[in-house]
Amino acid sequence: QVQLMESGGGSVQSGGSLRLSCAASTYTNSRYCLGWFRQAPGKEREVVALIDNFGVTNYADSTKGRFTISQDNAKKELYLQMSSLKPEDTANYYCVAIFGAVWGGNYYCPPKPRSGDFRYWGHGTQVTVFS
Secondary structure, X not given: OOOEEEEOOEEEEOOOOEEEEEEEOOOOOOOEEEEEEEEOOOOOOEEEEEEEOOXXXXXXXXXXXXXXXXXXXXXOEEEEEEOOOOHHHOEEEEEEEEEOXXXXXXXXXXXXXXXXXXXXXXXXXXXXXXX
């Protein structure tokens, strides 16, 4: 069983930056997809960014150019550097993971990610951006 633990959330003024971290208890396969989802009050969960074991990344249109996802395989840690934050980025941010899955014969992250694609979820960390 994989456990994911997020940290780094908080409150920040619009235009500011935050860095989220996620520590995994273990990896069950060398092929994996890690990422971040978020959920704002009254809204559905949405993907923020994904990264696979090769370091291939995928971002939501709303976060491209402002957020950067990265990983430290040795530490089994995932990061999300968020810059130029906007009030609409306010949400609970979840770390997610899936191991050993392949999409389209080549991709270790789903090309059209949905929350149901990911088996493992952290408890979330709140990010609040005020204007």
